[in-house]
Amino acid sequence: MGFAMAPALWALVLVPAAAALYVAHLRRFPRDAVLHPRSVALAAAAARAGPWRRHLPAALLLFALTAALLALARPTLPLPVPADRSVVMLAMDTSGSMRSEDIAPNRLEAAKAAARAFVAALPRGLRVGLVAFGGYAELVVPPTTDRERLRAAIDGLGFIRRTAIGEGLLEAVMAILGASRPAPDPWSGAPTPLVVPPDARPVRPGSAVIVLLSDGRSNAGVDALEVAAFARRQGIVVHTVGVGQPYAAGNVWTIGGTLDEETLREIAAATGGAYFHAASARGLHQIYRRLARDVGWERRPVEVPALAALVAAVALVGALGTAIVLRPVG
Known part of the structure; x- marks a missing residue:
C-alpha cells in the first residue's frame, strides 16, 4: 500500500494523543462518592463483563479515527487495470x-x-x-x-x-x-x-x-x-x-x-x-490465460480512499453501538 498524499500521515499523531487523553480520563478519581441504590448489582455486572468490554467503544472509536486519517492521505493499492x-x-x-x-x-x-x-x-x-x-x-x-x-x-x-x-x-x-x-x-x-x-x-x-x-x-x-x-x-x-x-x-x-x-x-x-x-489441452489453456493476463492487464497504484472511509464509518457505527449495548442500566 502507498499514499498519494503521504504528508497527511502526520495527522496520525492525533491517535496516540486521543488514546493518552482517554487513559488520563480513566485515572481521574471522583472527588465525591456517589451512592446508587443498585451499587451491588452494578459491581457484579461489571465483574461478569470483564475489564476489556468497557474499553471496546473507545478502541473502536480510535480505530475509526485512524481509518479516517488514512483516507485523508489517499491510500493506493496495486490493482489490475487494463x-x-x-x-x-x-x-x-x-x-x-x-x-x-x-x-x-x-x-x-x-x-x-x-x-x-x-x-x-x-x-x-x-x-x-x-x-x-x-x-x-x-x-x-x-x-x-x-x-x-x-x-x-x-x-x-x-x-x-x-x-x-x-x-x-x-x-x-x-x-x-x-x-x-x-x-x-x-x-x-x-x-x-x-x-x-x-x-x-x-x-x-x-x-x-x-x-x-x-x-x-x-x-x-x-x-x-x-x-x-x-x-x-x-x-x-x-x-x-x-x-x-x-x-x-x-x-x-x-x-x-x-x-x-x-x-x-x-x-x-x-x-x-x-x-x-x-x-496438453490443459497446458494450452493455462498458457493462453497467462498470456491474457500479461497482455491485457497490468497492476497500477489505484487510489482507494473510499475504502478507508468505509472502514472508518463501520468502526464508528460499531463504537456507538457497543457504547449503547454496554451502557449500565440503572
Missing part, C-alpha cells in the same frame, strides 16, 4: 497436422478452446483480431471489440493444407498496421520487399501484440524470421505457442511433420516476446 494496448492479434495455425490427437480431442479444437478463454479474459475495450493460416493466410476478423463475432469466427475455423508461419505472421502485422500486405511481383512472382505500406497507421512500440500458435514447420510462403524482423521494426511484440511434440510420437495418432520450436523461439526472441510449449 493495459495500455491498442490491439492484439491471434494468429492460428489451421494446417492439416492440427487434426493430430496427441492433444485431446485434437490440436485445433484444443487451440479453439484456449483462444476463446484468451478472448474472454481480455479487457472488453481492447481490439482483438484473428488470422488463420495454413499454406496461405487469411484475415478472418480484423481488429474489433465485437467479442461475439470473434468467438463465432474461432468456432468456425477449418483446416488449410500446408504450413506457412511467415504468411500468418505477416497477415497479422498488416492487420495491426491497418494496411494491405505487399503484392507479389506480377512478372517473377517474388514477394515484394517487406516495407511499410503508405497507408499504414503508426504503432506505438509495445502497444500491439501478436499471439501466434503453430504445431509444425513452414513449408511454404515468406520466411518467418524476416517477417519477425519486420514486426520488430514496427514495435510489434510477438508471443509464440508451440503445440504438440518436437519429435514423432509413437503412441498417439498424429499427422504432418514435427514442431519447429527453434523458429518459434527465434520469432519471439526477435520481437521481445516469449515462447511457450503446450503438450
Whole structure:
C-alpha cells in the first residue's frame, strides 16, 4: 500500500494523543462518592463483563479515527487495470497436422478452446483480431471489440493444407498496421520487399501484440524470421505457442511433420516476446490465460480512499453501538 498524499500521515499523531487523553480520563478519581441504590448489582455486572468490554467503544472509536486519517492521505493499492494496448492479434495455425490427437480431442479444437478463454479474459475495450493460416493466410476478423463475432469466427475455423508461419505472421502485422500486405511481383512472382505500406497507421512500440500458435514447420510462403524482423521494426511484440511434440510420437495418432520450436523461439526472441510449449489441452489453456493476463492487464497504484472511509464509518457505527449495548442500566 502507498499514499498519494503521504504528508497527511502526520495527522496520525492525533491517535496516540486521543488514546493518552482517554487513559488520563480513566485515572481521574471522583472527588465525591456517589451512592446508587443498585451499587451491588452494578459491581457484579461489571465483574461478569470483564475489564476489556468497557474499553471496546473507545478502541473502536480510535480505530475509526485512524481509518479516517488514512483516507485523508489517499491510500493506493496495486490493482489490475487494463493495459495500455491498442490491439492484439491471434494468429492460428489451421494446417492439416492440427487434426493430430496427441492433444485431446485434437490440436485445433484444443487451440479453439484456449483462444476463446484468451478472448474472454481480455479487457472488453481492447481490439482483438484473428488470422488463420495454413499454406496461405487469411484475415478472418480484423481488429474489433465485437467479442461475439470473434468467438463465432474461432468456432468456425477449418483446416488449410500446408504450413506457412511467415504468411500468418505477416497477415497479422498488416492487420495491426491497418494496411494491405505487399503484392507479389506480377512478372517473377517474388514477394515484394517487406516495407511499410503508405497507408499504414503508426504503432506505438509495445502497444500491439501478436499471439501466434503453430504445431509444425513452414513449408511454404515468406520466411518467418524476416517477417519477425519486420514486426520488430514496427514495435510489434510477438508471443509464440508451440503445440504438440518436437519429435514423432509413437503412441498417439498424429499427422504432418514435427514442431519447429527453434523458429518459434527465434520469432519471439526477435520481437521481445516469449515462447511457450503446450503438450496438453490443459497446458494450452493455462498458457493462453497467462498470456491474457500479461497482455491485457497490468497492476497500477489505484487510489482507494473510499475504502478507508468505509472502514472508518463501520468502526464508528460499531463504537456507538457497543457504547449503547454496554451502557449500565440503572
